[in-house]
Amino acid sequence: MSIPIWVEIVSKLATPGIGAVSAFYVFLQYRRAQRWKAADLAAILLERLSTDQALALACQALDWGVGPLIIPDQYRPLFPPNASSEAPGVMEHDPKVLSDAVQPGLSAPTLADPRGLVYRYCFDKLFAYLDNMFKLLADGQLREGDIEEVKYWLERLRDYRYAPAATKGTDVFQPAMRRWGYRNVMLLGQRLKVEPWTSPDTP
Numbered sequence: 001m002s003i004p005i006w007v008e009i010v011s012k013l014a015t016p017g018i019g020a021v022s023a024f025y026v027f028l029q030y031r032r033a034q035r036w037k038a039a040d041l042a043a044i045l046l047e048r049l050s051t052d053q054a055l056a057l058a059c060q061a062l063d064w065g066v067g068p069l070i071i072p073d074q075y076r077p078l079f080p081p082n083a084s085s086e087a088p089g090v091m092e093h094d095p096k097v098l099s100d101a102v103q104p105g106l107s108a109p110t111l112a113d114p115r116g117l118v119y120r121y122c123f124d125k126l127f128a129y130l131d132n133m134f135k136l137l138a139d140g141q142l143r144e145g146d147i148e149e150v151k152y153w154l155e156r157l158r159d160y161r162y163a164p165a166a167t168k169g170t171d172v173f174q175p176a177m178r179r180w181g182y183r184n185v186m187l188l189g190q191r192l193k194v195e196p197w198t199s200p201d202t203p
Contacts (some may be wrong), residue, residue, distance in 0.1 A: 024199050042146035058126040059201040062156040069093050078114040095162040104179035134188035154189040
């Protein structure tokens with residue numbers, strides 16, 4: 001018994017349709033997996049801001065005007081045993097020392113003060129960390145919505161609210177970002193709607 005011609009036609013038309021539906025389903029699964037992967041990566045990056053000792057010190061220094069800061073283990077040898085301190089492994093936060101330490105050029109007072117060196121090392125690491133986060137965002141490995149928490153720290157880097165007298169909050173960190181090659185930190189801020197910044201193209 002012969003197969004009706006319309007059955008053959010429907011069969012031929014259905015085969016590409018089934019293939020298209022299958023391909024679309026695979027694409028949706030891929031996009032879903034990519035979103036999960038981006039969300040997981042963002043969670044890991046955000047967690048490190050509080051678990052990495054150097055990054056945590058930098059964030060606490062941005063958040064506090066006074067108080068004790070836990071010295072990261074790798075920088076404790078900078079402090080002589082007889083250094084006056086609230087407790088071993090702790091340094092008293094001083095926004096003036098911080099502001100001096102993150103100026104583009106390394107000054108003699110910063111070299112002479114272990115706290116200044118710790119600030120400089122920790123903020124250099126924070127800038128590099130945020131710079132890399134922007135690159136991941138630009139490459140599509142992160143999404144803005146997954147790193148909303150970073151806006152809090154970027155706003156404080158943009159305009160440091162504990163800047164010493166006669167120093168503008170916008171002049172504390174931004175000059176170092178430009179001179180040290182971390183302009184992407186400002187671009188990250190712009191992507192996350194933290195503005196205005198001094199132009200990243202300003203010398």
